Amino acid sequence: MNVTLxxxxxxxxxxxxxxSRGSLIPYLLxxxxxxxxxxxxxxxxVVAAVVSLTDLDIGGLGNPDTVRFIGLENYQQLFADExxxxxxGNTAFFVVIGVPTIVGLSLLIAIGLDHSQSRFFRALRxxxxxxxxxxxxxxxxxxxxxxxxxxxxxxxxxxxxxxGPVPWLSDPVVSRFSVAGVAIWRxxxxxxxxxxxxxxxxxxxxxxxxxxxxxGAWRTTxxxxxxxLRFAILxxxxxxxxxxxxxxxxxxxxxxxxxxxxxxxxxxxxFQGFRFNEFGFASAASLVLLAIILAVTVIQLRMRxxxxx
Amino acid sequence: MRTQPGIRGLGATLIASALVFAACGPxxxxxxxxxxxxxxxxxxxxxxxxxxxxSLSGTTVTVWTMEDATxxxxxVQPFVDSSGVTVDVEAVxxxxxxxxLTTAVASGDGPDVTQIGLSLxxxxxxADALEDVTDDLAAHPALDSSTFLxxxxxxxxxxxxxxxxxxxxxxxxxxxxxxxxxQEVGLAGPPTTWAEFIAAAEQLATxxxxxxxxxxxxxxAPLPIQFTWQAGGDVVGADGKIDxxxxxxxxxxxxxxxxxxxxxxxxxxxxxxxxxxxSGAAPMLISGPYLASAIKEQAPELDGKWAVTTLPKxxxxxxxxxxxxxxxxxxxxxxxxxxxxxxxxxxxETQVAWFTATGSLPTNKAAAADPAVTADPNVAVYAEQLAxxxxxxxxxxWDQISAAILASLxxxxxxxADKAATLxxxxxxxxxxxx
Numbered sequence: 001m002n003v004t005l006x007x008x009x010x011x012x013x014x015x016x017x018x019x020s021r022g023s024l025i026p027y028l029l030x031x032x033x034x035x036x037x038x039x040x041x042x043x044x045x046v047v048a049a050v051v052s053l054t055d056l057d058i059g060g061l062g063n064p065d066t067v068r069f070i071g072l073e074n075y076q077q078l079f080a081d082e083x084x085x086x087x088x089g090n091t092a093f094f095v096v097i098g099v100p101t102i103v104g105l106s107l108l109i110a111i112g113l114d115h116s117q118s119r120f121f122r123a124l125r126x127x128x129x130x131x132x133x134x135x136x137x138x139x140x141x142x143x144x145x146x147x148x149x150x151x152x153x154x155x156x157x158x159x160x161x162x163x164g165p166v167p168w169l170s171d172p173v174v175s176r177f178s179v180a181g182v183a184i185w186r187x188x189x190x191x192x193x194x195x196x197x198x199x200x201x202x203x204x205x206x207x208x209x210x211x212x213x214x215x216g217a218w219r220t221t222x223x224x225x226x227x228x229l230r231f232a233i234l235x236x237x238x239x240x241x242x243x244x245x246x247x248x249x250x251x252x253x254x255x256x257x258x259x260x261x262x263x264x265x266x267x268x269x270x271f272q273g274f275r276f277n278e279f280g281f282a283s284a285a286s287l288v289l290l291a292i293i294l295a296v297t298v299i300q301l302r303m304r305x306x307x308x309x
Numbered sequence: 310m311r312t313q314p315g316i317r318g319l320g321a322t323l324i325a326s327a328l329v330f331a332a333c334g335p336x337x338x339x340x341x342x343x344x345x346x347x348x349x350x351x352x353x354x355x356x357x358x359x360x361x362x363x364s365l366s367g368t369t370v371t372v373w374t375m376e377d378a379t380x381x382x383x384x385v386q387p388f389v390d391s392s393g394v395t396v397d398v399e400a401v402x403x404x405x406x407x408x409x410l411t412t413a414v415a416s417g418d419g420p421d422v423t424q425i426g427l428s429l430x431x432x433x434x435x436a437d438a439l440e441d442v443t444d445d446l447a448a449h450p451a452l453d454s455s456t457f458l459x460x461x462x463x464x465x466x467x468x469x470x471x472x473x474x475x476x477x478x479x480x481x482x483x484x485x486x487x488x489x490x491x492q493e494v495g496l497a498g499p500p501t502t503w504a505e506f507i508a509a510a511e512q513l514a515t516x517x518x519x520x521x522x523x524x525x526x527x528x529x530a531p532l533p534i535q536f537t538w539q540a541g542g543d544v545v546g547a548d549g550k551i552d553x554x555x556x557x558x559x560x561x562x563x564x565x566x567x568x569x570x571x572x573x574x575x576x577x578x579x580x581x582x583x584x585x586x587x588s589g590a591a592p593m594l595i596s597g598p599y600l601a602s603a604i605k606e607q608a609p610e611l612d613g614k615w616a617v618t619t620l621p622k623x624x625x626x627x628x629x630x631x632x633x634x635x636x637x638x639x640x641x642x643x644x645x646x647x648x649x650x651x652x653x654x655x656x657x658e659t660q661v662a663w664f665t666a667t668g669s670l671p672t673n674k675a676a677a678a679d680p681a682v683t684a685d686p687n688v689a690v691y692a693e694q695l696a697x698x699x700x701x702x703x704x705x706x707w708d709q710i711s712a713a714i715l716a717s718l719x720x721x722x723x724x725x726a727d728k729a730a731t732l733x734x735x736x737x738x739x740x741x742x743x744x
Contacts, residue, residue, distance in 0.1 A: 059705070061414045062437035062639075149577040150584055170578040172724070255578075274408060276709050277432060 045290070052284035058277035074284035084285065087268035088292075090176065094264060095244045097180045098187075102240050103233065106188045110195030111221060125196070132189030140253030143182050144169075147254075169254060172261040179262045183250040187243070191236045198232035199225065234304055238297060245293045265289050366393030370646040371420040373401050373409065375633070380666050388653040394646050407432070414438055419638040421647040425474055426633050427700060428708070430466070433636065435705040439473035440637040440644060446472060449652040456655065457672050460630040460698045468549075468703075474636030475651055476672035478663070480597050481698045482535065482628045483690055484621065485604075487592035489614040490516075499618045503539070503564060506593075506621040510573040513592050522573035524582055524591035525565065527719050530711040531629040531701060532595065536561030538699055541624030545702050550743050551710050554736050560623075562718065562732065569722035576723060587611060595620065597631065601687055602668060617690045619697070630698035632672065670695065706742045713738045 052074055054060070060067035078084050109128060113121055131139070146153050147168035155165040168178045202225055210220045226233075248266040255262045269289065273282030374381050378400035385396045399420065401409050406429065413419040414436045425433050433439050446452050452475050454463035461476040486499050494513055500506040510522025525532065537544055542557020568574040575591065583600065585591035587608040594600065604611060620626045635654060637647040653659055660676035663669055670691055671677045683689045701707060717735040720726040 057705075058411065058414065058432055058436040061411065062435075144579070148579055148581065150579075150581055150588075150590070167577060168579075170576065175578075271712075274411070277407070277411065277436075 045287075048283040048287055051280055052287050054280045056280040056283075058279075061279070070280070074281045075288070077281065078284050078288065083263070084265075084268060087263045087265045090261075090263055091245060091247055091265040093176060094180055094183075094247045095241065097177070098184055098244045098247075099237065099240050101184050102187050102191060103237055105184065106191035106236065107195050107226075107229070107233070109188065110192045110199055111225070113192065113196060114199040125192075128192050129189040131186045134186075136186075136249045136253055139182065139186060140250075144254060147178055175255065175261050179250050179254050182254065183244075183247065186250070187240065191240065194236055195229065195232055198229050202228050238300060241296060241300065242293055245289070245296065365643075365646050365649055367395075368643050368646045369395040369397055370422055370643055370650050371397040371399065372650070373399050373406075373420045373423040375401055375403050375406060375424050375426065376669075377667065384659065384663055384666060385650065385653065388650060392646075392649060394649065396650065410436065410438060413638075417640060419640060421638055421641040421643050422650055423636055423638055424477060424633050425636050427461075427631055427703075430474065430634060431703050431705045431707060434473060434703075438636075438639055440639045440641060440647075441471045441473055442475075442637055442644075442648060443470070443472045445644070445648055449648055451652045451655040451673075452648075456674060458630075458674060458677060458695060460695065460700060461632075461634075461672055465700055466634070466703070474634035475655060477633045477635045477654060478669040479672045479677075479695055479698075480599075480631040480670060481691055481694045482531070482595050482597055482631075483617045483619060483694050485586060485594040485596055485600060485615060485617050487586070487589060487615050490589055490592040499616070500593075500621045501618075503621055503623045507564075507567060507571075510568060510593065511571055514571070514573040519590060521575050521585075521591050523568060523593040524580060524585055525568060525574050526580075526582060527578050527723075528715070529595075530715050531631070533558075533561050533565055533714055533718060534701060534711075535595075535620065535627065535629055536564050536623075538627035539620065539623045539625050540564075549704075551702060551704070551707075551739050553714070553732070553739055559732070562721075562728070564623075565718055566722050566728065578723075583607060586615070598668065598670065598687070598691055617687050619690060619694045626694075626697055628694050628698045630695065630700050632670070704743075709742050710739050713742070 053069060053071060055068050055070050055074075113125055113128070115121070145151075149155060149165060149167055149170060152168065154168065158165060167174055169175045206224050206228070207220055210224050215223065246266045247264040248270065251262040251264055251267055252270070265285070266289070269282050269285045272278045272285060372381070372385075378398045381400075382396070382398050385398075388394065389396055401424075403426065406426065410429070410433065419438065423433075423438075425439075442452075446454075450456075454472075457476045458479060459465075461479070463470075463472055466476075467473060484499060490513065491497075491499070491509075494516065496509055496512060500509045506523075513522035514520060534544055537555075537558045537560075540557040540560040542555050542560075544551055544553060544555075544558065546552035569576065575585070580591070582591065582594055582596065583603045586594050586600070586604060601617065604615065620628050635651050637644055637651070641647055655673055657671075657673050657675040657679065660671035660673045661679050661681050664671055664676070664682050670688070671679075671682060676682060677692055677695070683692055701711075713735060717726075717731050721728050721731050
């Protein structure tokens with residue numbers, strides 16, 4: 001038996017060898033993707049890393065001679081800036097609120113939608129997906145009107161049932177929840193689709209086997225379906241986490257500048273870079289954010305691996 | 310609108326987009342000749358003060374403007390006809406001008422003429438984006454500093470003497486008030502002093518729940534500066550640096566916070582001032598002429614129930630001078646054509662025509678005094694206020710300083726921060742920003 005295995009292995013090696021000319025093909029195939037990644041992914045990071053060590057601002061852009069290399073000064077200044085820590089704190093708050101809610105809610109809705117293929121459920125699917133394909137400007141306008149403290153619909157409805165007005169976007173604490181709420185509403189659509197696809201890939205036999213063993217719908221979902229969804233859950237968690245650590249759109253369009261209450265790390269970088277034109281400083285801040293995101297993602301993938309082992 | 314800046318860093322995105330845009334060049338611009346003829350009375354095509362030389366004929370001048378492109382094309386039609394210069398108008402939204410500037414500076418690919426909001430002038434100058442036209446002014450009498458309103462004379466705009474832009478349109482702040490509500494609560498007329506201002510706000514706020522006297526927008530950065538000027542001070546110290554450690558600034562802060570202490574202003578950050586003025590919730594507002602247009606458009610039935618007046622005085626009644634300049638892009642290959650266009654735009658006839666077309670206030674003295682402009686009683690008030698109006702400090706760090714001032718004031722009035730301690734921190738921040 002050992003002999004057979006060895007010969008079979010040897011044969012397969014010899015069979016592959018004549019194709020040495022063909023070994024270029026894989027590189028050619030991944031080449032364009034790698035090139036794009038390097039040009040638009042790696043190179044900008046390298047440029048940002050270099051820029052973050054300089055005092056590049058709008059003047060430096062016009063006159064490159066005036067740009068000075070200032071070492072880690074930008075980073076020192078950044079870590080000394082209370083507003084940056086506050087922005088990181090806000091981002092952490094959004095991540096803690098948003099990510100579990102999105103993963104949980106999307107999964108729940110997807111499982112619900114998976115129950116039936118009827119026309120009604122199909123319509124519901126489109127309904128849940130709508131926010132994901134609506135332009136953020138339209139979303140901000142509509143939610144801005146809903147939340148408005150003077151003439152907003154939400155406060156009007158609260159008034160109808162006899163409840164006092166809520167300062168949706170003006171109270172520092174409430175506004176964070178309001179902004180996160182819109183973002184959650186907007187992000188669930190896509191994730192529901194991902195979960196639905198994964199749910200439909202669960203082999204029918206497993207469910208049947210579980211049913212024969214006497215498992216109810218609840219039991220089947222908990223013990224069979226959800227474990228089978230773990231890659232979809234991992235994927236959704238990782239992508240949601242990354243996008244929430246870069247949380248930008250909703251606070252940008254909903255909060256009136258310069259309200260700091262919902263200032264996320266990305267928004268902070270945006271203001272430093274594109275309002276105040278402090279490109280060196282903003283690059284330093286964005287590299288710090290990149291490092292945090294990388295660290296969190298790596299930890300997450302590691303933990304996943306440990307769980308699997 | 311804007312998309313999310315990537316994970317991989319804004320600096321990086323910036324450079325990458327600069328590269329991309331560099332390859333694109335100016336695009337999506339409409340050309341002037343197809344524009345409809347001016348309907349503003351200026352099509353008599355009377356040549357501006359110095360007719361452009363024939364050699365310009367056939368050249369092109371690209372203009373970046375935040376104005377309505379169609380109206381702007383109509384405005385410059387007489388110039389196009391008389392000079393033979395093609396004017397390529399590219400409309401840039403206010404929101405996008407800073408990104409546009411950054412990209413153009415990075416790529417070196419800009420227009421010939423650009424409109425510059427006065428608040429962005431220091432940024433344009435820091436970026437070295439504007440051509441120094443000091444020596445060319447002699448050939449263009451319409452661009453002479455003396456023809457423009459005093460607040461935007463050359464020594465105000467460029468203390469170091471180099472002229473890099475010339476005034477285009479003016480904007481200021483006046484007091485809007487609801488005459489009907491004033492009458493209702495027994496106020497004889499609009500407040501003319503700070504004391505009357507405070508008293509009027511208090512009286513108006515007694516009308517009940519949800520009714521206020523005045524509204525302070527939490528994003529109105531020039532407001533505390535105006536109050537400082539009115540208290541007789543300035544935010545720029547003798548050494549040219551921003552200094553907020555003055556009795557006048559403290560007085561301004563006291564006025565600002567007093568409205569919140571007495572609950573005469575709404576505290577909601579999303580309070581809509583136009584809606585508030587129309588509903589009567591905020592019957593006094595300090596705002597610009599754009600608010601008058603908004604009210605006329607949204608509530609024509611309110612006509613006759615509101616008026617504008619100059620700002621209440623303490624030591625002075627100084628208001629903000631806002632508006633836009635026009636400048637020649639540094640690196641333009643048609644500086645002569647650009648200057649000829651600026652000359653045309655600064656001419657009194659053009660400025661009056663532009664006022665007629667858009668309601669934008671002229672910066673040319675003769676145009677500002679033209680009966681066609683001052684006939685409207687509101688505009689007469691704007692003109693009177695413009696005579697006592699001042700530019701915000703023209704230093705590159707001003708945006709950051711002004712954001713810090715607003716943040717500090719909001720911290721005090723909304724979150725109850727200690728006034729003295731907050732101002733102390735603010736002074737430190739301002740000093741740090743100017744190192």
